[in-house]
Amino acid sequence: MKKIEFIDAQQMKQMHPDTFEVPDQNDLRELKVGDTVKVCAFKERFWAEITAIEGDKITATVENVLLTKFLKYKDWIEFETRHIYDIIKKDQFQKMDQKAIEEMKQRVTKKIKTQSKGHRRI
Numbered sequence: 001m002k003k004i005e006f007i008d009a010q011q012m013k014q015m016h017p018d019t020f021e022v023p024d025q026n027d028l029r030e031l032k033v034g035d036t037v038k039v040c041a042f043k044e045r046f047w048a049e050i051t052a053i054e055g056d057k058i059t060a061t062v063e064n065v066l067l068t069k070f071l072k073y074k075d076w077i078e079f080e081t082r083h084i085y086d087i088i089k090k091d092q093f094q095k096m097d098q099k100a101i102e103e104m105k106q107r108v109t110k111k112i113k114t115q116s117k118g119h120r121r122i
Contacts, residue, residue, distance in 0.1 A: 001076050006083040007040040028081040031058070034090035039083050042068040047088075048077060056080045064108070 009022045031037070035050050037060065044067055048060035062075045071077070 001078060004041045004071070004077060004079070006079045008082050009040070009085045010082045023084055023087050027087055028084060031081070031084075031087065032090065036063060036088040036090075037084045038086035039077075039079055040085060041077075042066075042070055044068055045085060046071075048079075051076075056082070058084075 013020045013022045031050060031053060033050050033053065036047050037050060037058070038045055038047055040046075046066055047063040049063050050058055050060045052059040057078060057080060059076065059078050062071055062073055062077060065073050
């Protein structure tokens with residue numbers, strides 16, 4: 001597993017309390033294997049699916065294509081709960097209907113196409 005320096009989302013919230021939202025400590029304590037979380041490394045935010053939790057230490061797989069060359073889709077990564085920017089609970093995916101899933105895929109595809117043209121948004 002590669003050693004990666006993640007951005008501390010909790011620290012970012014302290015620096016920008018009026019404009020920066022992160023999960024609270026209760027949400028972080030309720031994380032489960034199969035949940036998907038947003039983290040940030042190499043100046044790029046991305047989603048990762050949790051595969052193991054040991055205290056504050058999380059093991060996960062990268063769940064989207066990144067612009068950085070240092071990480072790839074499905075790479076294994078390790079980080080701490082303080083690095084989490086957002087959470088999608090596993091059961092949220094299970095409750096989505098097919099139309100919502102298709103709309104989400106279209107938004108992601110459009111974003112990837114935009115990013116590949118050099119218009120990068122973090």
